[in-house]
Amino acid sequence: MRPIRPLLAAASAVAALTLTATACGPTEDDAQNKPSAPASQPGTDKIQIPQDLRDRLKEHGIDLDKWRGGEWKNWDREKWLREAKDYVNPIIEDLWDPDRMRDAERPDKPVKEEDISGDEGVTDPTPLPVRAKNVKTPYHDNAAESGKVFFDGPEGSMVCSATVVQDPARPGKSNMVWTAGHCVHAGKKGGWYRNIVFVPSYNNSGKPTSELEKASREEIAPYGVWWGDWAKTSEQWISQGGATGGQGAPYDFAVIHVTPEKGSGGKSLEETVGSALPVEFNAPAVPKIAAMKATGYPAAPPYDGQKLFQCKDKPGRLTIKAEQPTMYRIGCTMTGGSSGGGWVATGKDGKPALVSNTSIGPVTAGWLAGPRLGKEAQAVYDAVSRKYAGQ
Template identity: 75%
Template sequence: MRPIRPVLTARPGRSGRRLPSSVLAVAAVTAVLALTATACGPSEDGANAEPSNSVGQTSDDKITIPDDLRDRLKEHGVDLDKWKNGEWKNWDKDTWLREAKDFINPIIEGLWDPDRMRDADKAPEQPVDNDISGDKGVTDPTPAPVRATNVQSPYHGNAAESGKLFFDGPEGSMVCSATVVKDPANPGKSNMVWTAGHCVHAGKKGGWYRNIAFVPSYNNSGLSLAELKNAPKEKIAPYGVWWGQWAQTSDQWIADGGPTGGQGAAYDFAVLHVAPEKGSTGKSLEETIGSALPVEFNAPAVPKVDNMTATGFPAAPPYDGQKMLQCKDKPGRLSLTEADPTMYRIGCSMTGGSSGGGWVAAGQDGKPALVSNTSIGPVTAGWLAGPRLGKEAKGVYDAVSKKYAGQ
């Protein structure tokens, strides 16, 4: 068993990836900076990005970075002038930023062009063992496989909160799935996105991923891979590209998370605060797509849940990462260690790339709410498991919300 890891691709000239806490201590990311940059690859044309609040702009449209911020980043070996020109591809230990204060995610406008987004799905993930006989605690029998079904297009009309997450890491471009959630500090104007911890941070042996960007209703019309090769960006990203401005995951994931065996899986969740690539339009992400899901941190125990629906963009075979799919099943219990919280588990055929996708069930008020996210599953792709969201998840969620209260 292992996390449903993001799918990797090492594409010549475009390699890179993005690195994908509790109430007592949460891990955070610093500022997103809008930079004028040329994206990687011979066919990608850079464009001037709108500066964020931390970035100045001269009369000749050159971007300026405040000296204190520039100096602080240089303390960690990060030169933004070099970063925007490709230094983000340097993944030695000194530049693979691990701690909260070390995370940076400057907007590089045009980096995630249609080709790069489409090609981020090519490489499948590594096989994992389906044997969980060594698990402790309470584990129900393995659920019967449930075949994932295509979400009816346009996706925005049926799962408006769902989208696809892109990022870069040492082995290449990667993908996950994610969900727009409500922000209690900014009602009706949320810029918060829920995903898996392993979609933003590599866990105990790595650090934060880079170039994290969220695309709501990716490939909204459900075009085939062949059709997408000639599709304009408006078809692929109809509601724009939203870059991670801040990210937090659990302390447990950072300390214990690993690529195999389910280490840290019970705490494998993360929250992003995002900003539009093209600069502020005056509308939040929630206003732009017209919806956001509440998060339920006290979901009923498994026996009381009739069903949960997991949504995602599976990219490992037999899928290609371009279509939104769903699985609906009555959940069972999965316990990886006796000390960790019990996870939810459902039958589902979705594969790598579906990680981070939201699990929706009836909340305490009877209305749809996000109650978990895809974390782990076997190579046989017969089931998925996700964390049960408790005080640690609420701590991450509340911290991100409070950071941007009133903004």
């Protein structure tokens, strides 16, 4: 096993922070890579590889068969695709088996604390810790939109949390997932992560780790494994995002468009799980929000990444840099692995809506912060929706 530590994120002048999730697991990928089952076409289970995906790989001198056979493990700077248009993620069937998913969730090293200065914006007092509570099982009955994102980076297999969101171009048939930018792209010093998948209602029955060691893939992923055939994050995260210092955190969001690994009988992700949350941009200012609920699969100690948790608290404000948008902040004891998980509040129509996602939190795991979703976030969301409109 190869030791992996969580990716880091930043701190303010009053507290040291780290990106709570990309809580990495200590795994060396020794899984056997099998031939890919490309994206299913809408309304069928016929497997085809989109031509644009082949073309993008070819532009970078990447042979698709070699990629699926292990070339994806080459993290040479020239092979690590970086630009927004470079995202490629060919399906490698059965790559994410139960052991690989489970092992991706255990961080094994403490995170170094790192201060940042220049906090001249609006920052409210540090909130009191709110103890994360177990989501009642089965998770699908109580948080059907929630799940886990698995992906590979230069240091090994990693994990985040994510949420199924509505697609305005395909009402009732969304294949869109909301997560953090750092769960799909390494930021200014790297590129797109690889083998990105979404697993809704991971470990739906909340089995302990000891039982999961013998669990089948169907038990761990009862609603299937969905590969990200397209992902988009903010240009600010791509140009500014960093593993330390909190750079780009106010723009740390992403949308993934997914397709089933082995077909879904023509059903979309939303139809498969039975639910998707609306996304509300430019949510009310902090004083007008009574409470936000954050959901995720924390993986850093004392958690092990196998169970779903939630925190509910009235949000405060956190500013990383004065010239950047102020972030939401709530008290919460969730740790690495919960990054990307959705924050839900009462929307303008009185119904639950996604208004943020977990981005950063302190080493001591007492609170979490997430970006306020403004015009940049809406541009990312709309672009993914438009790309697949009519399909």
